[in-house]
Amino acid sequence: MKKLLKLVPILCLSLFMLSSCGKKERSATTGWKYNDQKWGGFEKLDYEGQATGPNLVLIQGGTFTMGFTEQDVTYDWHSIPRRVTVSSFYMDETEVANIDYKEYLYWIDRVFNESYPEVYLNALPDTLVWREELSYNEPFVETYFRHPSYDNYPVVGVNWLQSNEYCKWRTDRVNEMILIEKGILNPNSEQKDEDNFNTESYLVGQYQGDVRKNKKDIRTGGERSVRFEDGILLPSYRLPTEAEWEYAALALIGKQTSEKDERISDRRIYPWDGNTVRFQKRTKDQGEILANFKRGRGDYMGMAGKLNDNAHIPSDVRGYLPNDFGLYHMAGNVNEWCMDLYRPLTSQTLRDVENHDLNPYRGGKFETKVLDENGAPVEKDSLGRIRYRYVEDDEVATRENYKRGQVYNYLDGDKESFVLYDYGKTSLISDKSRVIKGGSWADRAYWMSPGSRRFKEEDKSDRTIGFRCAMTRTGGPVGNEDTSGNKFKSKRKKTKRRYK
Secondary structure: OHHHHHHHHHHHHHHHHHHHHHOOOEOOOOOOEOOOHHHOOOOOOOOOOOOOOOOEEEEOOEEEEEOOOOOOOOOOOOEOOEEEEEOOEEEEOOOOEHHHHHHHHHHHHHHHOOOOHHHHHHHOOOHHHHOEOOEOOHHHHHHOOOOHHHOOOEOOOOOHHHHHHHHHHHHHHHHHHHHHHOOOEOOOOOOEOOEOOOHHHHHOOOOOOOEOOOEEOOOOOOEEOOOHHHOOOOOOEEOOOHHHHHHHHHOHHHHEOOOOOOOEOOOOOOOOOOOOOEOOOOOOOOOOEOOOOOOEOOEOOEEOOEEOOOOOOOOOOOOOOOOOOOOOOOOOOOEEEEEEEOOOEOHHHHHHHOOOOEOOOOOOEOEEEOEOOOOOEOOOOOOOOOOEEEOOHHHOOOOOOOOOOEOOOOOOOOOOOOOOOOEOOOEOOOOOEEEEEOOOOOOOHHHHOOOOOEEEEOOOOOOOEEOOOEEEOOOOOOOOEOOOOOEOOOOOOOOOOOOO
16 A cells, blocks of 8 residues: 555656646747647747758857958058957858869759850859969969869869859758758759759749658648748858958967956967967977968978978868868968958048947848739749849838948948049959958968958959858857757867878
Protein backbone atom coordinates (compact mmCIF):
# COMPACT_ATOMS: atom_id res chain seq x y z
CA MET A 1 0.00 0.00 0.00
CA LYS A 2 2.83 2.39 0.90
CA LYS A 3 4.55 1.66 -2.44
CA LEU A 4 1.33 2.51 -4.31
CA LEU A 5 1.03 5.81 -2.39
CA LYS A 6 4.60 6.69 -3.37
CA LEU A 7 3.79 6.07 -7.05
CA VAL A 8 0.77 8.41 -7.07
CA PRO A 9 2.78 11.68 -7.20
CA ILE A 10 4.97 10.26 -9.97
CA LEU A 11 1.93 9.23 -12.03
CA CYS A 12 0.31 12.64 -11.52
CA LEU A 13 3.50 14.40 -12.61
CA SER A 14 3.74 12.22 -15.72
CA LEU A 15 0.09 12.91 -16.64
CA PHE A 16 0.67 16.65 -16.16
CA MET A 17 3.71 16.62 -18.41
CA LEU A 18 1.86 14.69 -21.11
CA SER A 19 -1.09 17.07 -20.99
CA SER A 20 1.28 20.07 -21.13
CA CYS A 21 3.07 18.66 -24.15
CA GLY A 22 -0.24 18.31 -25.94
CA LYS A 23 -1.18 21.95 -25.44
CA LYS A 24 -0.53 24.34 -28.29
CA GLU A 25 1.12 27.67 -27.62
CA ARG A 26 -1.31 30.59 -27.38
CA SER A 27 -1.07 34.24 -28.30
CA ALA A 28 -0.14 36.37 -25.31
CA THR A 29 -2.44 39.17 -26.51
CA THR A 30 -5.53 37.32 -27.82
CA GLY A 31 -5.35 33.86 -26.25
CA TRP A 32 -5.87 32.19 -29.65
CA LYS A 33 -3.87 29.04 -30.36
CA TYR A 34 -0.94 29.13 -32.75
CA ASN A 35 -0.39 26.47 -35.43
CA ASP A 36 -3.90 25.04 -35.14
CA GLN A 37 -6.20 24.72 -38.16
CA LYS A 38 -9.31 24.87 -35.93
CA TRP A 39 -8.19 28.25 -34.62
CA GLY A 40 -7.46 29.81 -38.01
CA GLY A 41 -4.06 28.30 -38.70
CA PHE A 42 -1.88 31.29 -37.79
CA GLU A 43 1.72 30.01 -37.70
CA LYS A 44 4.36 30.82 -35.10
CA LEU A 45 7.78 29.33 -35.79
CA ASP A 46 10.17 27.80 -33.32
CA TYR A 47 12.93 29.65 -35.16
CA GLU A 48 16.53 28.83 -34.35
CA GLY A 49 18.04 31.86 -36.04
CA GLN A 50 19.66 32.68 -39.36
CA ALA A 51 21.88 29.93 -40.69
CA THR A 52 25.41 30.72 -41.87
CA GLY A 53 25.72 30.51 -45.65
CA PRO A 54 28.59 28.77 -47.46
CA ASN A 55 32.03 30.33 -46.92
CA LEU A 56 30.60 33.03 -44.62
CA VAL A 57 31.84 34.07 -41.18
CA LEU A 58 29.73 35.95 -38.64
CA ILE A 59 31.16 39.39 -37.94
CA GLN A 60 29.74 40.59 -34.65
CA GLY A 61 29.02 44.30 -34.99
CA GLY A 62 29.98 47.16 -32.72
CA THR A 63 31.47 50.63 -32.59
CA PHE A 64 34.86 51.63 -33.96
CA THR A 65 36.77 54.63 -35.28
CA MET A 66 36.46 54.58 -39.05
CA GLY A 67 39.17 56.35 -41.06
CA PHE A 68 42.93 56.72 -41.13
CA THR A 69 44.95 54.83 -38.54
CA GLU A 70 48.31 56.13 -39.75
CA GLN A 71 49.81 59.20 -41.42
CA ASP A 72 48.04 60.48 -44.53
CA VAL A 73 51.08 60.34 -46.81
CA THR A 74 49.06 61.33 -49.88
CA TYR A 75 47.76 64.49 -48.14
CA ASP A 76 44.30 63.92 -49.60
CA TRP A 77 42.55 64.23 -46.22
CA HIS A 78 39.67 62.18 -47.60
CA SER A 79 39.21 59.73 -44.73
CA ILE A 80 38.92 61.79 -41.55
CA PRO A 81 38.45 59.49 -38.53
CA ARG A 82 34.97 59.35 -37.01
CA ARG A 83 33.16 57.08 -34.58
CA VAL A 84 30.47 54.84 -36.13
CA THR A 85 28.60 51.63 -35.35
CA VAL A 86 28.26 48.66 -37.71
CA SER A 87 25.49 46.08 -37.30
CA SER A 88 26.43 42.41 -37.23
CA PHE A 89 26.79 40.84 -40.66
CA TYR A 90 28.36 37.91 -42.47
CA MET A 91 31.40 38.09 -44.72
CA ASP A 92 33.25 35.68 -46.98
CA GLU A 93 36.31 34.31 -45.24
CA THR A 94 38.16 34.48 -48.57
CA GLU A 95 38.12 36.46 -51.77
CA VAL A 96 36.04 34.96 -54.56
CA ALA A 97 38.39 32.59 -56.36
CA ASN A 98 38.77 31.77 -60.04
CA ILE A 99 37.11 28.37 -59.54
CA ASP A 100 34.09 30.10 -57.97
CA TYR A 101 33.73 32.50 -60.85
CA LYS A 102 34.18 29.72 -63.42
CA GLU A 103 31.29 27.86 -61.79
CA TYR A 104 29.22 31.01 -62.25
CA LEU A 105 30.14 31.28 -65.94
CA TYR A 106 29.39 27.60 -66.49
CA TRP A 107 25.87 28.04 -65.07
CA ILE A 108 25.21 31.13 -67.19
CA ASP A 109 26.41 29.35 -70.32
CA ARG A 110 24.19 26.35 -69.59
CA VAL A 111 21.06 28.36 -68.84
CA PHE A 112 21.25 31.47 -71.03
CA ASN A 113 23.77 31.04 -73.83
CA GLU A 114 21.37 29.54 -76.36
CA SER A 115 18.93 32.48 -76.27
CA TYR A 116 20.92 35.25 -74.58
CA PRO A 117 24.65 34.81 -75.37
CA GLU A 118 25.29 38.42 -74.36
CA VAL A 119 24.68 37.51 -70.70
CA TYR A 120 27.65 35.15 -70.78
CA LEU A 121 29.83 37.59 -72.70
CA ASN A 122 29.05 40.43 -70.29
CA ALA A 123 30.05 38.26 -67.32
CA LEU A 124 33.49 37.27 -68.65
CA PRO A 125 36.44 38.74 -66.73
CA ASP A 126 38.75 40.98 -68.72
CA THR A 127 41.93 38.91 -68.95
CA LEU A 128 43.63 41.65 -70.96
CA VAL A 129 44.18 43.56 -67.72
CA TRP A 130 47.46 41.64 -67.49
CA ARG A 131 48.96 43.35 -70.54
CA GLU A 132 51.54 46.12 -70.20
CA GLU A 133 53.58 47.94 -72.82
CA LEU A 134 56.98 47.25 -71.26
CA SER A 135 56.34 43.96 -69.43
CA TYR A 136 56.03 40.37 -70.60
CA ASN A 137 52.85 39.37 -68.78
CA GLU A 138 51.24 37.83 -71.84
CA PRO A 139 51.16 34.29 -70.37
CA PHE A 140 48.82 35.49 -67.60
CA VAL A 141 46.31 36.62 -70.22
CA GLU A 142 45.71 33.00 -71.15
CA THR A 143 46.56 31.15 -67.94
CA TYR A 144 45.62 33.14 -64.82
CA PHE A 145 41.87 32.64 -65.09
CA ARG A 146 41.67 29.46 -67.18
CA HIS A 147 44.48 27.18 -65.96
CA PRO A 148 43.75 24.92 -62.95
CA SER A 149 47.02 26.01 -61.35
CA TYR A 150 45.25 29.26 -60.46
CA ASP A 151 41.87 27.82 -59.45
CA ASN A 152 42.25 28.92 -55.83
CA TYR A 153 43.62 32.35 -56.65
CA PRO A 154 41.35 35.42 -56.45
CA VAL A 155 39.49 36.31 -59.62
CA VAL A 156 40.60 39.65 -61.10
CA GLY A 157 39.54 41.63 -64.15
CA VAL A 158 35.98 41.73 -62.81
CA ASN A 159 34.40 45.15 -62.48
CA TRP A 160 31.97 46.39 -59.82
CA LEU A 161 28.90 45.74 -61.97
CA GLN A 162 29.97 42.16 -62.71
CA SER A 163 30.67 41.57 -59.02
CA ASN A 164 27.11 42.57 -58.15
CA GLU A 165 25.72 40.19 -60.76
CA TYR A 166 27.77 37.37 -59.26
CA CYS A 167 26.28 38.16 -55.83
CA LYS A 168 22.75 37.91 -57.23
CA TRP A 169 23.51 34.57 -58.88
CA ARG A 170 25.11 33.19 -55.73
CA THR A 171 22.07 34.15 -53.65
CA ASP A 172 19.81 32.10 -55.91
CA ARG A 173 22.08 29.06 -56.07
CA VAL A 174 22.51 28.93 -52.28
CA ASN A 175 18.77 29.29 -51.64
CA GLU A 176 17.95 26.72 -54.29
CA MET A 177 20.32 24.27 -52.60
CA ILE A 178 18.66 24.96 -49.22
CA LEU A 179 15.28 23.97 -50.68
CA ILE A 180 16.79 20.87 -52.26
CA GLU A 181 18.45 19.78 -49.02
CA LYS A 182 15.19 20.29 -47.11
CA GLY A 183 13.41 18.00 -49.56
CA ILE A 184 11.16 20.72 -51.00
CA LEU A 185 12.62 20.82 -54.53
CA ASN A 186 14.37 18.25 -56.68
CA PRO A 187 17.63 19.18 -58.43
CA ASN A 188 16.89 20.52 -61.89
CA SER A 189 19.78 20.84 -64.33
CA GLU A 190 17.44 21.54 -67.26
CA GLN A 191 16.64 25.14 -66.33
CA LYS A 192 16.59 27.42 -69.34
CA ASP A 193 16.13 31.17 -69.91
CA GLU A 194 13.47 32.65 -67.60
CA ASP A 195 12.58 29.21 -66.22
CA ASN A 196 15.36 29.17 -63.63
CA PHE A 197 15.29 29.42 -59.86
CA ASN A 198 15.30 33.00 -58.67
CA THR A 199 14.70 33.63 -54.97
CA GLU A 200 12.33 36.57 -55.41
CA SER A 201 10.44 34.96 -58.30
CA TYR A 202 9.94 31.84 -56.20
CA LEU A 203 8.69 33.80 -53.20
CA VAL A 204 6.07 35.69 -55.23
CA GLY A 205 4.87 32.51 -56.96
CA GLN A 206 6.36 33.13 -60.41
CA TYR A 207 8.61 30.06 -60.28
CA GLN A 208 7.53 26.60 -59.12
CA GLY A 209 10.43 24.32 -59.98
CA ASP A 210 10.51 20.54 -59.75
CA VAL A 211 8.59 20.16 -56.48
CA ARG A 212 9.35 17.14 -54.34
CA LYS A 213 7.24 17.92 -51.29
CA ASN A 214 6.01 21.34 -50.26
CA LYS A 215 5.48 22.49 -46.69
CA LYS A 216 2.23 21.66 -44.92
CA ASP A 217 -0.27 24.50 -44.97
CA ILE A 218 -1.75 24.58 -41.46
CA ARG A 219 -4.52 26.95 -42.51
CA THR A 220 -5.94 24.74 -45.27
CA GLY A 221 -4.50 21.35 -44.36
CA GLY A 222 -2.93 21.10 -47.82
CA GLU A 223 0.51 22.11 -49.08
CA ARG A 224 2.18 25.40 -49.88
CA SER A 225 5.54 26.64 -51.12
CA VAL A 226 8.12 28.19 -48.81
CA ARG A 227 7.42 31.78 -47.79
CA PHE A 228 9.76 34.54 -46.72
CA GLU A 229 8.17 34.38 -43.27
CA ASP A 230 9.38 30.78 -42.82
CA GLY A 231 12.94 32.03 -42.34
CA ILE A 232 14.31 29.19 -44.45
CA LEU A 233 15.82 31.20 -47.29
CA LEU A 234 18.85 33.38 -46.65
CA PRO A 235 19.10 37.13 -47.32
CA SER A 236 20.94 38.25 -50.43
CA TYR A 237 24.66 37.95 -50.92
CA ARG A 238 26.05 41.40 -51.74
CA LEU A 239 29.22 43.45 -51.68
CA PRO A 240 30.18 44.76 -48.22
CA THR A 241 29.79 48.44 -47.45
CA GLU A 242 32.99 50.37 -46.88
CA ALA A 243 32.26 50.60 -43.14
CA GLU A 244 31.63 46.85 -42.94
CA TRP A 245 34.80 46.05 -44.87
CA GLU A 246 36.97 48.33 -42.76
CA TYR A 247 35.47 47.07 -39.49
CA ALA A 248 35.96 43.44 -40.51
CA ALA A 249 39.55 44.09 -41.62
CA LEU A 250 40.60 45.74 -38.36
CA ALA A 251 39.11 42.89 -36.30
CA LEU A 252 39.45 44.83 -33.06
CA ILE A 253 37.70 41.98 -31.27
CA GLY A 254 41.22 40.59 -30.93
CA LYS A 255 42.39 43.71 -29.07
CA GLN A 256 39.83 43.64 -26.25
CA THR A 257 41.45 43.62 -22.81
CA SER A 258 38.81 41.11 -21.64
CA GLU A 259 35.35 39.83 -22.55
CA LYS A 260 33.84 41.75 -19.64
CA ASP A 261 34.66 45.32 -20.66
CA GLU A 262 34.49 47.58 -23.70
CA ARG A 263 38.13 48.54 -23.91
CA ILE A 264 40.72 47.71 -26.51
CA SER A 265 44.39 47.70 -25.62
CA ASP A 266 45.68 49.45 -28.77
CA ARG A 267 44.54 50.63 -32.16
CA ARG A 268 45.64 48.71 -35.23
CA ILE A 269 47.41 49.99 -38.31
CA TYR A 270 46.94 46.67 -40.14
CA PRO A 271 44.60 43.69 -39.64
CA TRP A 272 47.18 42.25 -37.22
CA ASP A 273 48.96 43.47 -34.08
CA GLY A 274 52.02 45.66 -34.14
CA ASN A 275 53.24 48.35 -36.50
CA THR A 276 55.21 46.21 -38.92
CA VAL A 277 54.33 43.86 -41.76
CA ARG A 278 56.31 40.98 -40.27
CA PHE A 279 55.37 38.22 -37.85
CA GLN A 280 56.70 39.30 -34.44
CA LYS A 281 55.99 36.40 -32.08
CA ARG A 282 58.96 34.25 -31.19
CA THR A 283 58.14 31.18 -33.23
CA LYS A 284 59.57 29.59 -36.34
CA ASP A 285 57.56 32.13 -38.36
CA GLN A 286 59.13 35.16 -36.68
CA GLY A 287 60.15 37.75 -39.24
CA GLU A 288 58.00 36.32 -42.06
CA ILE A 289 55.93 38.68 -44.18
CA LEU A 290 52.25 38.73 -43.13
CA ALA A 291 50.66 39.70 -46.46
CA ASN A 292 51.17 39.67 -50.21
CA PHE A 293 52.29 43.16 -51.26
CA LYS A 294 55.10 44.97 -53.06
CA ARG A 295 57.88 45.49 -50.52
CA GLY A 296 59.86 47.97 -52.60
CA ARG A 297 60.63 49.09 -56.11
CA GLY A 298 61.06 45.99 -58.25
CA ASP A 299 60.58 43.66 -55.25
CA TYR A 300 57.36 41.66 -55.54
CA MET A 301 58.42 38.47 -53.73
CA GLY A 302 62.00 38.65 -52.48
CA MET A 303 65.01 36.56 -53.39
CA ALA A 304 65.21 33.00 -54.68
CA GLY A 305 65.61 30.58 -51.80
CA LYS A 306 64.02 33.06 -49.37
CA LEU A 307 60.89 34.50 -50.94
CA ASN A 308 59.47 37.08 -48.56
CA ASP A 309 55.79 36.69 -49.45
CA ASN A 310 55.93 33.66 -51.79
CA ALA A 311 53.84 35.38 -54.49
CA HIS A 312 54.82 37.56 -57.45
CA ILE A 313 51.14 38.05 -58.41
CA PRO A 314 48.00 37.22 -56.36
CA SER A 315 48.39 34.15 -54.17
CA ASP A 316 46.08 31.39 -52.92
CA VAL A 317 42.99 32.85 -51.23
CA ARG A 318 44.01 31.09 -47.99
CA GLY A 319 47.69 31.81 -48.41
CA TYR A 320 48.28 33.62 -45.11
CA LEU A 321 47.01 33.55 -41.55
CA PRO A 322 43.46 34.90 -41.06
CA ASN A 323 42.71 37.90 -38.85
CA ASP A 324 40.86 37.70 -35.53
CA PHE A 325 37.49 37.38 -37.28
CA GLY A 326 38.78 34.43 -39.30
CA LEU A 327 39.05 36.39 -42.57
CA TYR A 328 41.88 35.82 -45.02
CA HIS A 329 43.72 38.48 -47.03
CA MET A 330 42.06 41.57 -45.56
CA ALA A 331 45.37 43.22 -46.41
CA GLY A 332 47.26 42.69 -49.64
CA ASN A 333 46.72 40.08 -52.37
CA VAL A 334 44.01 42.06 -54.22
CA ASN A 335 42.11 45.26 -53.59
CA GLU A 336 38.41 44.58 -53.06
CA TRP A 337 35.27 46.28 -54.30
CA CYS A 338 32.99 47.87 -51.72
CA MET A 339 29.33 48.72 -52.30
CA ASP A 340 29.79 52.47 -51.64
CA LEU A 341 29.92 55.29 -54.11
CA TYR A 342 33.19 57.14 -53.53
CA ARG A 343 33.21 60.61 -52.05
CA PRO A 344 36.05 62.17 -50.00
CA LEU A 345 35.30 62.43 -46.30
CA THR A 346 36.88 65.77 -45.38
CA SER A 347 36.49 67.95 -42.30
CA GLN A 348 33.79 69.92 -44.15
CA THR A 349 31.71 66.94 -45.27
CA LEU A 350 32.22 65.24 -41.92
CA ARG A 351 30.08 67.91 -40.28
CA ASP A 352 27.28 67.13 -42.71
CA VAL A 353 27.28 63.35 -42.30
CA GLU A 354 28.29 62.95 -38.64
CA ASN A 355 24.69 62.17 -37.64
CA HIS A 356 24.65 59.22 -40.05
CA ASP A 357 26.74 57.09 -37.71
CA LEU A 358 24.86 53.76 -37.77
CA ASN A 359 25.84 51.62 -40.78
CA PRO A 360 27.17 54.59 -42.81
CA TYR A 361 26.86 54.04 -46.54
CA ARG A 362 26.75 56.27 -49.60
CA GLY A 363 24.52 54.52 -52.09
CA GLY A 364 22.95 55.33 -55.40
CA LYS A 365 19.24 55.15 -56.17
CA PHE A 366 16.43 53.64 -54.13
CA GLU A 367 14.48 50.93 -55.95
CA THR A 368 11.03 49.41 -55.68
CA LYS A 369 9.27 46.51 -57.38
CA VAL A 370 7.20 47.20 -60.49
CA LEU A 371 3.62 46.37 -59.49
CA ASP A 372 0.42 45.82 -61.45
CA GLU A 373 -2.97 47.44 -60.73
CA ASN A 374 -3.63 44.85 -58.00
CA GLY A 375 -0.37 45.59 -56.17
CA ALA A 376 1.31 42.35 -57.21
CA PRO A 377 4.73 42.19 -58.96
CA VAL A 378 4.41 42.21 -62.75
CA GLU A 379 5.62 39.26 -64.80
CA LYS A 380 9.33 38.50 -64.34
CA ASP A 381 11.79 39.47 -67.05
CA SER A 382 13.36 37.26 -69.71
CA LEU A 383 16.14 36.17 -67.31
CA GLY A 384 13.65 35.08 -64.65
CA ARG A 385 14.07 38.07 -62.32
CA ILE A 386 11.48 40.30 -60.70
CA ARG A 387 11.35 43.75 -62.30
CA TYR A 388 12.42 46.86 -60.37
CA ARG A 389 12.30 50.59 -61.07
CA TYR A 390 13.96 53.59 -59.46
CA VAL A 391 12.03 55.68 -56.94
CA GLU A 392 11.19 59.20 -58.14
CA ASP A 393 11.62 62.24 -55.90
CA ASP A 394 7.94 63.18 -56.06
CA GLU A 395 7.01 59.77 -54.61
CA VAL A 396 8.78 60.53 -51.33
CA ALA A 397 8.02 64.24 -51.01
CA THR A 398 5.73 63.68 -48.02
CA ARG A 399 8.05 61.36 -46.15
CA GLU A 400 10.07 62.47 -43.13
CA ASN A 401 12.95 59.97 -43.17
CA TYR A 402 14.11 60.59 -46.76
CA LYS A 403 13.22 63.12 -49.42
CA ARG A 404 14.77 61.97 -52.70
CA GLY A 405 15.09 58.82 -54.74
CA GLN A 406 18.63 59.43 -55.99
CA VAL A 407 21.21 60.07 -53.29
CA TYR A 408 24.51 59.90 -55.13
CA ASN A 409 25.63 63.35 -53.99
CA TYR A 410 23.62 63.81 -50.82
CA LEU A 411 25.34 66.52 -48.73
CA ASP A 412 28.44 66.27 -50.92
CA GLY A 413 28.16 67.56 -54.46
CA ASP A 414 24.45 68.46 -54.44
CA LYS A 415 22.69 71.81 -54.04
CA GLU A 416 23.00 71.66 -50.23
CA SER A 417 26.82 71.54 -50.38
CA PHE A 418 29.59 73.67 -51.81
CA VAL A 419 31.29 70.83 -53.71
CA LEU A 420 30.97 70.15 -57.44
CA TYR A 421 32.17 66.98 -59.15
CA ASP A 422 32.53 67.64 -62.87
CA TYR A 423 34.14 64.44 -64.18
CA GLY A 424 36.96 65.03 -66.65
CA LYS A 425 37.02 68.78 -66.08
CA THR A 426 37.48 69.59 -62.41
CA SER A 427 37.48 66.09 -60.89
CA LEU A 428 38.20 62.45 -61.58
CA ILE A 429 35.36 61.53 -59.23
CA SER A 430 32.06 60.70 -60.89
CA ASP A 431 28.74 59.05 -60.10
CA LYS A 432 30.33 55.77 -61.19
CA SER A 433 33.29 55.93 -58.78
CA ARG A 434 33.22 53.01 -56.34
CA VAL A 435 35.38 52.43 -53.27
CA ILE A 436 38.20 49.87 -53.32
CA LYS A 437 40.13 48.89 -50.20
CA GLY A 438 42.79 46.55 -48.89
CA GLY A 439 45.87 47.00 -51.05
CA SER A 440 47.16 44.41 -53.49
CA TRP A 441 50.14 42.33 -54.54
CA ALA A 442 51.34 45.34 -56.59
CA ASP A 443 50.84 48.00 -53.86
CA ARG A 444 53.09 49.29 -51.11
CA ALA A 445 52.29 48.55 -47.46
CA TYR A 446 50.57 51.93 -46.95
CA TRP A 447 47.49 50.74 -48.85
CA MET A 448 47.06 47.67 -46.63
CA SER A 449 45.87 49.81 -43.73
CA PRO A 450 42.07 49.31 -43.52
CA GLY A 451 41.48 53.07 -43.30
CA SER A 452 43.15 53.72 -46.66
CA ARG A 453 40.74 54.12 -49.56
CA ARG A 454 40.79 54.61 -53.32
CA PHE A 455 38.26 54.41 -56.10
CA LYS A 456 37.71 52.93 -59.53
CA GLU A 457 34.96 53.45 -62.09
CA GLU A 458 32.30 50.77 -61.64
CA ASP A 459 32.58 49.58 -65.25
CA LYS A 460 36.39 49.31 -65.18
CA SER A 461 38.45 46.35 -64.00
CA ASP A 462 42.04 45.75 -63.01
CA ARG A 463 44.48 42.92 -62.37
CA THR A 464 44.85 44.18 -58.79
CA ILE A 465 41.12 44.24 -57.91
CA GLY A 466 38.95 41.32 -56.79
CA PHE A 467 36.02 41.06 -54.39
CA ARG A 468 34.34 39.07 -51.64
CA CYS A 469 30.67 38.85 -50.66
CA ALA A 470 28.81 39.85 -47.51
CA MET A 471 25.33 39.19 -46.13
CA THR A 472 23.08 41.01 -43.68
CA ARG A 473 22.56 39.40 -40.28
CA THR A 474 18.88 39.27 -39.29
CA GLY A 475 17.93 39.06 -35.64
CA GLY A 476 20.26 39.25 -32.66
CA PRO A 477 23.79 40.59 -33.19
CA VAL A 478 25.69 37.87 -31.31
CA GLY A 479 24.56 34.91 -33.40
CA ASN A 480 22.60 31.78 -32.63
CA GLU A 481 22.69 29.73 -29.46
CA ASP A 482 23.66 26.08 -29.42
CA THR A 483 21.89 23.45 -27.32
CA SER A 484 24.14 24.16 -24.35
CA GLY A 485 23.08 27.81 -24.30
CA ASN A 486 26.50 29.09 -25.33
CA LYS A 487 26.63 31.93 -27.82
CA PHE A 488 27.73 31.04 -31.32
CA LYS A 489 31.32 31.89 -32.17
CA SER A 490 32.82 31.74 -35.62
CA LYS A 491 35.07 28.73 -36.03
CA ARG A 492 38.42 29.67 -37.46
CA LYS A 493 40.22 27.16 -39.59
CA LYS A 494 43.75 26.32 -38.59
CA THR A 495 45.86 27.25 -41.56
CA LYS A 496 49.58 26.82 -42.04
CA ARG A 497 51.49 29.67 -43.57
CA ARG A 498 52.40 28.89 -47.15
CA TYR A 499 56.11 29.54 -46.92
CA LYS A 500 58.60 27.13 -48.42
